[in-house]
Structures are given as structure tokens and as C-alpha cells.
Amino acid sequence: MPKEKFILEYDLRKTPVEMLWSYISTANGLSEWFADDVRIKGKDVVFIWSGVGQEAHIVAARTDKYIRYHWKDDADKHYFELKISVSELTDGVVLTVTDWAESEELDESKDLWNSQIEDLQRQLGCC
Numbered sequence: 001m002p003k004e005k006f007i008l009e010y011d012l013r014k015t016p017v018e019m020l021w022s023y024i025s026t027a028n029g030l031s032e033w034f035a036d037d038v039r040i041k042g043k044d045v046v047f048i049w050s051g052v053g054q055e056a057h058i059v060a061a062r063t064d065k066y067i068r069y070h071w072k073d074d075a076d077k078h079y080f081e082l083k084i085s086v087s088e089l090t091d092g093v094v095l096t097v098t099d100w101a102e103s104e105e106l107d108e109s110k111d112l113w114n115s116q117i118e119d120l121q122r123q124l125g126c127c
Contacts, residue, residue, distance in 0.1 A: 003078055003100040008110060010117050012093045015126050017084055020093060021064045023120060024082040033120040045069065095120075 012020060023029035027045075030038040035047040043058040055072040059079060066083035078100035085094045095117070101109035121127040 001102045001104075003076070003102055004106060005098065005100050006106060006110065008097045008099075008113055008117075010095045010097070010121075011087075011090075011127065012095055012121065012124065013126050014091075015093045015124050017064050017086070017093060019124065020084055020095065023123065024084075024095075025061065025063075025067045032123045034116055 023032065027038040027040045030047070035049055036051075037048040039046045039048070045056045045058060046053045047056060048054075056069040057072055058067060059070045060066070060068040060081075064084060066081055068079050068081040070077070070079045080097065080099040083096040083098070085096065086092070087094055097113050097117070099109060099113065
């Protein structure tokens with residue numbers, strides 16, 4: 001079944017960009033909110049949930065801007081991307097999540113991201 005791309009935006013208000021970058025691009029940061037444990041070696045990443053690892057590869061990154069991960073077990077060119085931007089209107093920091101899901105799993109995938117970003121917001125002490 002084909003996957004659909006979806007995009008979610010989260011207002012992280014006055015979160016320092018450098019701090020947010022460390023939470024979306026480093027093993028320590030990602031293990032605080034995204035997975036139980038994270039191991040990064042070069043561009044290879046292992047995300048561990050409940051003792052089970054899932055491997056990804058960093059396919060693109062620009063410091064303090066975005067990072068794009070591709071699941072190694074996904075034969076297609078799907079990815080998930082975490083992008084940081086600053087709103088010109090409010091001067092607040094926005095985190096944009098781009099991901100892919102099968103249509104019957106779309107709502108569940110969005111709910112999962114919403115839950116994970118709530119954890120991130122708690123870690124950041126914002127919002």
C-alpha cells in the first residue's frame with residue numbers, strides 16, 4: 001500500500017534554536033523524547049524502543065536548520081524530517097515534522113508525533 005506524506009507544525013515559542021537542534025540531532029537529545037535509547041555512529045542511527053532497535057540513516061542535515069532520517073528497512077525513499085524555522089511574524093521557533101504513513105495508519109502516526117512532541121516540549125520547558 002502506498003504511503004502518504006504528511007506535515008505537522010509545532011510552535012515552540014522562544015526555544016533557543018541551538019538547544020532544539022541538540023534535541024533532534026544528537027543521541028542524548030533524541031533519547032530524552034523520541035526513543036528509549038539512541039546510538040549514532042557517523043550517519044547511521046539506531047533508535048531503540050522497548051529493547052528493539054530500528055536502524056536509520058541520516059540522509060541530509062544542515063546544522064540548526066533540519067535533519068532528515070531514512071529508515072533502513074524502508075525500500076522506498078520515504079523519510080522523516082525535523083525542520084527548525086523562525087516565524088517572521090512572531091519571532092517564535094517552529095518545528096516542522098514531515099513523515100510518511102499508509103492511509104489507514106495516518107491518524108495513528110499523527111497522534112504518535114503529537115505525543116512525542118509533547119514529551120519534547122516538556123524536556124525543553126516550553127509551551
